[in-house]
Amino acid sequence: MNEQRYTDTEIEALVVQECKLKGYSQKTIDTYLHHIKKFASSGKTPRDFLLGLIAKDNSDETVRSAGFAIKFYLNTIKKDSSEIQDILNSLPNFKREKKLPVILSKEEIEMLVSATKNINHRLIIQIGYSAGLRVSEIINLKWQDIDFDRNLIHLKRAKGKKDRIVMLSLKVKDALMNLTPKKEGYVFLTNRDGKYTQRTLQKIIENVATKVGIRKSITPHTLRHSFATHLLENGTDIRYIRDLLGHSDISTTLIYTKVSNKNIRNIKSPLDD
Numbered sequence: 001m002n003e004q005r006y007t008d009t010e011i012e013a014l015v016v017q018e019c020k021l022k023g024y025s026q027k028t029i030d031t032y033l034h035h036i037k038k039f040a041s042s043g044k045t046p047r048d049f050l051l052g053l054i055a056k057d058n059s060d061e062t063v064r065s066a067g068f069a070i071k072f073y074l075n076t077i078k079k080d081s082s083e084i085q086d087i088l089n090s091l092p093n094f095k096r097e098k099k100l101p102v103i104l105s106k107e108e109i110e111m112l113v114s115a116t117k118n119i120n121h122r123l124i125i126q127i128g129y130s131a132g133l134r135v136s137e138i139i140n141l142k143w144q145d146i147d148f149d150r151n152l153i154h155l156k157r158a159k160g161k162k163d164r165i166v167m168l169s170l171k172v173k174d175a176l177m178n179l180t181p182k183k184e185g186y187v188f189l190t191n192r193d194g195k196y197t198q199r200t201l202q203k204i205i206e207n208v209a210t211k212v213g214i215r216k217s218i219t220p221h222t223l224r225h226s227f228a229t230h231l232l233e234n235g236t237d238i239r240y241i242r243d244l245l246g247h248s249d250i251s252t253t254l255i256y257t258k259v260s261n262k263n264i265r266n267i268k269s270p271l272d273d
Contacts, residue, residue, distance in 0.1 A: 132245055164243065
């Protein structure tokens with residue numbers, strides 16, 4: 001099978017259909033299409049295209065995403081070609097960067113909350129930290145997902161299409177109760193009654209961090225990382241933390257043992273002997 005039989009529009013449609021059949025998120029679909037379009041128009045072999053990305057100092061994560069996108073593309077368009085299978089076999093396994101997450105202290109979290117005057121924005125920061133929510137989960141949170149009687153949040157069809165239950169902070173609960181009398185639809189809406197975007201939430205965090213003088217490179221996901229780390233430091237079992245975060249594999253959750261100061265702070269530096 002040869003991809004020249006397909007127009008760019010047909011290729012895009014095939015990729016989108018295959019992604020949806022596999023249950024991929026819209027974010028993954030958009031990422032794959034971005035890389036696939038660039039690869040398809042480059043005229044390069046997969047190896048040369050990826051080496052070009054590396055030569056241009058793209059991050060390891062960008063190269064990794066592009067590699068998976070190209071593999072997906074070739075499997076979708078030319079999966080019956082022995083030539084393509086040889087190319088796929090020649091591509092390396094793309095390992096994820098093993099960077100440690102940035103963690104905010106409890107004092108820094110409080111600084112962010114105190115300095116945020118917009119009620120919606122303040123609640124977004126509070127609920128992201130207090131329940132360890134992903135950005136997409138904050139954006140798509142609906143009033144019907146919040147159980148005010150039991151102080152729980154029921155996240156439906158979260159990452160991996162899995163439901164999970166997380167706690168509802170009493171501070172967040174009180175603020176939510178007073179947010180609006182009409183508790184229908186999405187919890188967080190812009191001034192134009194539209195959904196927030198991931199980029200908007202990123203700017204909210206960046207702006208308030210700059211305002212209070214936090215120099216760490218933080219994102220909305222930093223709130224989730226801080227949630228998990230602080231629970232671990234407070235003695236919460238790592239298995240409960242895994243369930244609260246919705247991780248399929250506990251090895252993903254174990255990263256927080258590397259940034260927790262629970263044990264490190266008990267070790268005396270040789271300089272202080």
